[in-house]
Each structure stands twice: as structure tokens, then as C-alpha cells.
Amino acid sequence: MSEPLIVSQAGRVITAVNSNPGRRNSLSFEFYEAFAALLEDAPSCDCGAIVLTGADGFFCAGGNMDGLQERANGSPEFRRAGVDRLNDMIRRMRSLPVPVIAAVEGGAAGAGLSMMLACDLVVASNDAFVMAAYVKIGLTPDGGMTAFLAQSLPRQLASEMMLTGDRIPVERLYQAGVINRLVEPGSALAEAQALASRLADGPQRSLAGIKALTEAASHPHLEDQLEREAASIAEALGSAEAHEGIAAFKGKRKPEWPR
Amino acid sequence: MSEPLIVSQAGRVITAVNSNPGRRNSLSFEFYEAFAALLEDAPSCDCGAIVLTGADGFFCAGGNMDGLQERANGSPEFRRAGVDRLNDMIRRMRSLPVPVIAAVEGGAAGAGLSMMLACDLVVASNDAFVMAAYVKIGLTPDGGMTAFLAQSLPRQLASEMMLTGDRIPVERLYQAGVINRLVEPGSALAEAQALASRLADGPQRSLAGIKALTEAASHPHLEDQLEREAASIAEALGSAEAHEGIAAFKGKRKPEWPR
Amino acid sequence: MSEPLIVSQAGRVITAVNSNPGRRNSLSFEFYEAFAALLEDAPSCDCGAIVLTGADGFFCAGGNMDGLQERANGSPEFRRAGVDRLNDMIRRMRSLPVPVIAAVEGGAAGAGLSMMLACDLVVASNDAFVMAAYVKIGLTPDGGMTAFLAQSLPRQLASEMMLTGDRIPVERLYQAGVINRLVEPGSALAEAQALASRLADGPQRSLAGIKALTEAASHPHLEDQLEREAASIAEALGSAEAHEGIAAFKGKRKPEWPR
Numbered sequence: 001m002s003e004p005l006i007v008s009q010a011g012r013v014i015t016a017v018n019s020n021p022g023r024r025n026s027l028s029f030e031f032y033e034a035f036a037a038l039l040e041d042a043p044s045c046d047c048g049a050i051v052l053t054g055a056d057g058f059f060c061a062g063g064n065m066d067g068l069q070e071r072a073n074g075s076p077e078f079r080r081a082g083v084d085r086l087n088d089m090i091r092r093m094r095s096l097p098v099p100v101i102a103a104v105e106g107g108a109a110g111a112g113l114s115m116m117l118a119c120d121l122v123v124a125s126n127d128a129f130v131m132a133a134y135v136k137i138g139l140t141p142d143g144g145m146t147a148f149l150a151q152s153l154p155r156q157l158a159s160e161m162m163l164t165g166d167r168i169p170v171e172r173l174y175q176a177g178v179i180n181r182l183v184e185p186g187s188a189l190a191e192a193q194a195l196a197s198r199l200a201d202g203p204q205r206s207l208a209g210i211k212a213l214t215e216a217a218s219h220p221h222l223e224d225q226l227e228r229e230a231a232s233i234a235e236a237l238g239s240a241e242a243h244e245g246i247a248a249f250k251g252k253r254k255p256e257w258p259r
Numbered sequence: 260m261s262e263p264l265i266v267s268q269a270g271r272v273i274t275a276v277n278s279n280p281g282r283r284n285s286l287s288f289e290f291y292e293a294f295a296a297l298l299e300d301a302p303s304c305d306c307g308a309i310v311l312t313g314a315d316g317f318f319c320a321g322g323n324m325d326g327l328q329e330r331a332n333g334s335p336e337f338r339r340a341g342v343d344r345l346n347d348m349i350r351r352m353r354s355l356p357v358p359v360i361a362a363v364e365g366g367a368a369g370a371g372l373s374m375m376l377a378c379d380l381v382v383a384s385n386d387a388f389v390m391a392a393y394v395k396i397g398l399t400p401d402g403g404m405t406a407f408l409a410q411s412l413p414r415q416l417a418s419e420m421m422l423t424g425d426r427i428p429v430e431r432l433y434q435a436g437v438i439n440r441l442v443e444p445g446s447a448l449a450e451a452q453a454l455a456s457r458l459a460d461g462p463q464r465s466l467a468g469i470k471a472l473t474e475a476a477s478h479p480h481l482e483d484q485l486e487r488e489a490a491s492i493a494e495a496l497g498s499a500e501a502h503e504g505i506a507a508f509k510g511k512r513k514p515e516w517p518r
Numbered sequence: 519m520s521e522p523l524i525v526s527q528a529g530r531v532i533t534a535v536n537s538n539p540g541r542r543n544s545l546s547f548e549f550y551e552a553f554a555a556l557l558e559d560a561p562s563c564d565c566g567a568i569v570l571t572g573a574d575g576f577f578c579a580g581g582n583m584d585g586l587q588e589r590a591n592g593s594p595e596f597r598r599a600g601v602d603r604l605n606d607m608i609r610r611m612r613s614l615p616v617p618v619i620a621a622v623e624g625g626a627a628g629a630g631l632s633m634m635l636a637c638d639l640v641v642a643s644n645d646a647f648v649m650a651a652y653v654k655i656g657l658t659p660d661g662g663m664t665a666f667l668a669q670s671l672p673r674q675l676a677s678e679m680m681l682t683g684d685r686i687p688v689e690r691l692y693q694a695g696v697i698n699r700l701v702e703p704g705s706a707l708a709e710a711q712a713l714a715s716r717l718a719d720g721p722q723r724s725l726a727g728i729k730a731l732t733e734a735a736s737h738p739h740l741e742d743q744l745e746r747e748a749a750s751i752a753e754a755l756g757s758a759e760a761h762e763g764i765a766a767f768k769g770k771r772k773p774e775w776p777r
Contacts, residue, residue, distance in 0.1 A: 046777075099681060120677045135461060140468035150476035152672035154411035157436030158477070159379045162469045163358060163458055176436060177675030177694060199681055202653060203759040203775045209658035209750045210680045217668035217743050218676070225476050232468045241462040257462045259305075394720060399727035409735035413670035416695030417736070418638045421728045422617060422717055435695060484735050491727045500721040516721045518564075 005034035012048035012200035024061035025054040032085040039092040048200025051192045053103035062110020072237045080234040087226045093118045097208035103192035109133045114143025123181040123192040124170045135165040138241030140232040147225040264293035271307035271459035283320035284313040291344040298351040307459025310451045312362035321369020339493040352377045356467035362451035368392045373402025382440040382451040383429045394424040397500030399491040406484040523552035530566035530718035542579035543572040550603040557610040566718025569710045571621035580628020590755045598752040611636045615726035621710035627651045632661025641699040641710040642688045653683040656759030658750040665743040
């Protein structure tokens with residue numbers, strides 16, 4: 001397996017590239033651990049901002065289907081292990097004193113969307129899409145998605161995204177204010193790095209204080225919600241629905257949901 | 260009195276029609292109890308989604324003016340009884356494991372707007388209106404309206420709706436994301452049923468889990484707020500303002516608010 | 519020093535004009551105390567609504583730079599004293615039983631923006647701007663800004679406003695619903711007074727109840743957040759960043775942030 005996270009630093013900006021070739025940068029335990037480790041080290045790296053993007057023009061397709069199938073067939077503890085690592089990474093993104101900026105090309109689906117929403121700022125290509133996705137394979141959201149969407153959007157729109165699992169254009173989230181900049185395809189990374197560079201040149205204690213206050217104001221119940229999501233998806237992964245959903249997805253056929 | 264709720268089922272979709280002929284489907288104790296009973300039975304009915312609409316091209320005008328006047332002249336316990344039944348219905352809508360979709364033609368006013376906002380998804384005719392209304396007769400909102408609007412809209416816009424009681428076009432709520440689909444007049448029900456049918460065909464445990472997580476994330480203090488609203492309107496109903504407001508409304512004259 | 523608050527009453531509407539000539543109506547201890555005193559007296563003044571505006575075509579530039587510099591050089595207790603008075607004023611705005619309507623010409627920056635956001639309704643000139651500003655001088659927001667923005671906007675947009683400190687056009691906040699009316703330059707006050715007059719003619723107990731319910735639903739953790747903000751800015755004011763930020767601002771030069 002190739003390196004799941006490619007890290008570089010230019011001045012005070014770290015760029016982290018999610019890389020899972022041929023799988024639209026779907027996520028793995030290794031990615032969660034690599035990004036969490038980067039976040040842990042960042043404060044000691046003379047780093048003023050982090051840009052998170054995906055290799056080869058795609059932000060992140062979400063959970064790796066093989067990994068999900070393996071977990072679906074595993075013990076309750078094993079089903080839970082993946083979401084615990086994801087949640088640990090999400091917590092570190094939110095508690096990190098420096099801003100994290102997503103540069104989104106292509107799409108952000110499932111846990112990839114949760115990861116995008118966990119960023120402080122989002123720059124997206126105007127032809128990208130987002131997709132809550134989980135329901136398509138009989139699962140429930142994790143990585144804080146339900147908390148992040150509830151803070152950002154009316155319940156009806158958030159419910160539509162999660163109950164249908166359909167793609168929605170980034171334009172819709174830009175209008176709402178979830179996405180900060182819409183740019184021409186191919187230029188999200190450069191724009192995100194420019195924004196990151198500007199923030200990295202700013203007053204770091206002040207920026208850290210603003211992020212901490214914003215987090216406290218925006219997500220007073222995040223920890224409770226991460227726990228609820230984790231319990232829900234760990235149970236869902238063991239269900240007949242998820243087994244059918246994952247098998248149908250891998251077989252490129254329509255699922256026949258058990259009743 | 261005719262049946263306040265007309266229920267039919269096609270496949271896994273139940274359609275519930277609020278019906279109060281000649282009164283723009285204003286609400287009664289009987290309606291609250293009939294809809295609460297339907298919600299209680301739904302899980303055992305092979306039902307995957309519920310569509311709620313109003314008869315004769317109007318969603319719901321809110322509280323019945325005769326009923327409100329009767330309550331305004333009643334004991335504190337009687338004034339409180341109506342809101343307790345409404346709140347019981349609202350709680351069941353939010354805790355129901357299957358999605359509830361509003362099909363709105365004409366308008367949704369007062370408790371009718373609260374009921375619309377309690378739905379998971381909303382399809383509305385593009386010429387419909389919403390109206391918080393309560394202040395027009397000297398009351399305060401109930402049925403969770405203050406909680407639902409606070410989750411969905413900036414406080415300033417929510418305050419304007421409730422402090423003025425004015426009609427606002429559904430287009431405004433559609434832009435915000437409170438309304439999911441705007442359709443041609445007369446087609447809200449068909450569109451809502453199509454959406455309901457699609458969700459009813461989906462993975463039911465997953466959908467139930469998504470709804471429960473969304474509810475926990477969106478309304479962590481709903482119960483407190485329902486109680487605050489109930490105490491407030493039960494008191495308001497006994498006030499000189501409400502007596503004047505209701506009398507003026509029934510007399511089709513401008514109220515002269517007591518100072 | 520001239521009077522920091524010019525108060526007049528027409529019918530049941532009080533108009534309060536923030537006035538600090540030559541300093542774009544920047545704020546002082548005297549202003550906080552004068553407005554808090556007005557809010558305390560309002561219920562006994564046959565007052566049904568309050569309009570808050572700024573003299574000479576500018577709402578409020580935020581904290582007075584001389585005052586901030588003096589505080590930055592003071593004891594921890596003195597650094598904290600200003601924010602305690604601001605917060606006391608903000609609490610009174612939110613707990614006042616009558617609505618407060620902002621009439622914004624020119625701009626609302628820093629604590630001036632917090633004060634605008636603390637109003638129940640906002641009327642703004644279409645050429646005005648808002649600006650979180652604090653980060654520009656190495657501080658963190660106060661006056662409830664982080665709580666008010668978290669209620670109103672997706673975290674990403676709120677973060678952008680506060681992490682960059684840049685001006686944003688009022689049009690953006692109008693689309694979101696934070697601003698209720700956009701009007702031609704020069705007519706914000708008249709429009710705000712007309713709206714105030716209409717509300718002042720309404721049922722006062724009902725309006726007070728609506729405001730109280732809206733506040734409880736919108737800001738269940740406001741008190742915690744005011745305290746967090748106060749602790750954060752009191753510390754930030756003593757930092758090397760703030761000393762440099764304030765000195766650079768007064769010297770009209772770019773700050774060189776300490777690392």
C-alpha cells in the first residue's frame with residue numbers, strides 16, 4: 001500500500017494530500033492515523049495553517065468499501081474501531097489551534113464530506129459535488145456529519161442530504177455559507193494555499209483563540225453527537241441492510257433492502 | 260363534525276389529509292389526537308413514510324378561532340390542555356422512525372406552520388405563504404415553532420416572522436433550505452408522495468437512524484422549549500391582549516391593544 | 519467629552535444615537551453605561567421599541583483604540599473591566615422585554631458588529647459593511663459575537679469573518695437573514711423607526727413573550743459564551759500580539775506579529 005497521506009510544507013503552511021490511488025482517495029485506518037499524527041505534531045512545526053486536499057482531482061470518496069465490508073463481517077468491537085479512529089481525527093481537527101482549510105476538487109462523499117465539514121474553511125471547485133452517501137449502503141453518518149450539518153443548515157435541507165444520500169452541487173452549500181470560495185476547476189488547491197498563507201502570517205494566538213471560541217459556540221454538544229453517531233454506525237454495520245447495501249454497491253446492482 | 264383526518268395508504272406510503280371544511284383546515288383537539296394516534300400506529304402498518312397535507316388546497320390555518328376563544332375564557336388547566344395535545348403530536352412527529360413530509364398548498368399559519376416545520380421534509384407550492392400569526396391575536400408561538408425556527412434561521416429573520424406575524428413567501432424559506440421543493444400550484448401532494456415513495460423503498464433502519472441522529476443534533480433542547488412555549492401561551496390566552504386579539508379577529512376589526 | 523448617547527422619544531419609540539464625533543462612534547465605558555441605563559429605564563418609559571443608530575452616517579467602529587491601548591497596558595482586572603461592561607449591556611439588550619432595532623449606515627465593526635447582532639432586527643443601508651475586525655489588532659471577539667454568529671451562519675462563513683477580520687458587504691448577511699431590510703443610503707433610520715413604531719403599537723405582553731422564547735431557543739448557552747469571550751479577550755489584551763496590533767493600527771503601518 002502506498003503512503004495514505006503526502007505531506008509537504010512551504011513556509012508556515014502544511015499541505016496534506018489524501019492519496020489512495022484508483023479508489024478516489026477513500027479512507028483507511030492508516031489515513032486516520034497519519035492525519036491525526038500530523039495534527040498532533042503541527043503545533044511544534046512552525047505551522048500556521050493546514051491545507052487538506054485529495055490527490056488526482058478528487059477530495060475523498062469516503063469509507064473504503066472493502067474495509068467497510070470487512071468491518072460489517074467483524075465483531076461489534078471491530079465495527080466500532082474504524083469510527084473511533086475517524087472521530088479521534090475529527091476531534092483533533094476541531095481542537096487544533098491552527099485553521100484547517102479544505103481544497104475540494106471532484107467530490108466529497110460520506111466520511112469525506114464529514115472531513116470537509118470538520119475543516120474551518122472550505123475552497124471548492126465549482127463543478128464539485130458533495131454527497132452524504134451513507135444511506136445508499138444502509139449506514140448512518142459518522143465523523144460528526146450530523147452535528148456539523150445541524151449547525152449549518154435548516155434541518156429540512158440537512159435531512160434531505162442524509163435521507164436521500166444524493167449528490168448536491170457545491171453551489172448550494174456556497175449560497176448557504178458552508179463553502180467559502182467557489183473557484184474554477186483545478187484551482188482549489190492554489191486558492192486554499194493562498195488563504196492559508198495569509199492566515200499563517202497572522203497573529204497566531206488571536207487566531208487560535210477565535211477558533212476555540214467559534215468551536216465552543218458552534219458545537220456545544222459535539223462530543224455527545226460523535227458518540228451517538230459511533231454507536232449508530234457500529235450497530236448499522238452489523239445489520240442485514242448494510243450487508244445488502246455494501247454487497248449491492250460492490251456488485252454494481254440495485255440493493256434489495258430486507259423488510 | 261366531519262372526520263378531522265382522512266387517511267389512506269398506497270404501498271408503503273400513508274397520506275394524511277387535514278380536513279376542516281370551511282375553516283381552512285384549522286386545528287382541533289380531535290385533529291391532534293387523530294394524527295397522534297396515526298403516528299403511534301404507523302410503525303406497525305408496513306409504512307415507510309407519511310405525507311401530511313390539507314384538504315381543498317390549503318395546508319392549515321392554525322388554531323381554530325372558536326376553540327381559542329373558548330380556551331381564553333377557560334381555567335388555566337383548560338388553557339393549557341390544547342397546547343399539551345399539540346405538543347404531544349409534535350413530539351411523536353419528531354420521534355417517529357419514519358420520515359414525515361409536508362405537502363403545502365395555500366398557506367401554513369400559526370400552529371399550522373409549527374406542524375409544517377416539525378416535518379422532516381417540506382414540498383410547497385410556489386404561491387403558498389407561511390405566517391407565524393400568533394402575535395396578531397396577542398398570543399405567543401407553540402408547537403415548537405421557536406425551537407424549529409432557531410435551528411433553521413438567523414435570529415433576526417425568525418424574530419421578524421414572529422414579532423410581525425406577517426405572511427412571508429415560501430420562496431424565502433426555500434432559499435434558506437427550510438423548504439426542500441417548490442412546485443407548481445396543485446402539484447405539492449404528488450411531488451411529496453413521489454419523494455415519500457422513494458424514501459419508503461429505502462433501508463428503513465438506516466433511515467430511522469439518520470432521523471434520530473438528526474433530531475438529537477438539531478434540537479438538543481426541544482423538550483425544554485416546548486415546555487416554555489406551553490407555559491407562555493397558556494398564560495397569554497388568559498390575558499386581556501388575547502381576549503381583545505381574538506375578539507377583534509372574529510369581528511374583522513383592528514385590535515385595540517390594552518396598555 | 520460630549521454625550522456618548524443621544525436619546526429622544528417619539529410616541530412609544532425611543533431612538534438612541536451612539537455619538538463619538540471624529541471617531542466613527544467608537545465605544546467607551548461611558549457609552550456602555552449610558553445605553554445599559556437606558557435599557558434599564560425603558561420599561562418604565564411607556565416605550566414599545568428602541569431604535570439604536572450612530573451619528574453622522576456611521577453605526578459604530580467598535581472599541582476605541584486609545585481605550586484599548588490603555589487597557590492593554592493595564593492590570594488583568596482593568597483589561598477585563600471593559601468587556602464586563604459591554605457584556606452587561608449585551609445581556610440587557612437580550613433580556614429587555616421590548617424589541618431593539620439597529621439602523622446601520624456606514625459600517626459596524628468589532629464590538630459595533632456584536633452590538634448590531636445583539637439587536638432583534640436590523641435595517642441597513644445597502645452600501646454599509648460589517649467587519650469582525652478583532653484579529654486585525656491581535657484580539658478575540660467579545661460582546662457575544664461568537665454566539666450570535668454561530669446561531670446565524672454556518673461555522674465556515676462565521677470563521678471566515680472572524681479569522682480574516684475583513685469587511686463583508688451587508689448584502690451577504692441580508693441573503694442569510696441576519697439583516698432584515700436593505701435600504702437606500704441615508705434611509706436606514708427612518709425605516710427602522712417605522713418598523714419600531716409598528717411593533718410599539720402591537721400587543722406588548724405578546725411581543726415580550728415572543729422575544730423571551732426566541733432568546734431561550736436561539737442562545738441556550740449565551741452566558742457561558744460571554745464568559746469565555748471575556749476571559750479570552752482579557753488575556754489577549756495583555757499579549758505581545760495585541761500590543762503590536764494596536765500600535766501598528768495607531769501608527770497606520772502593517773503589524774509585525776511576534777512568533
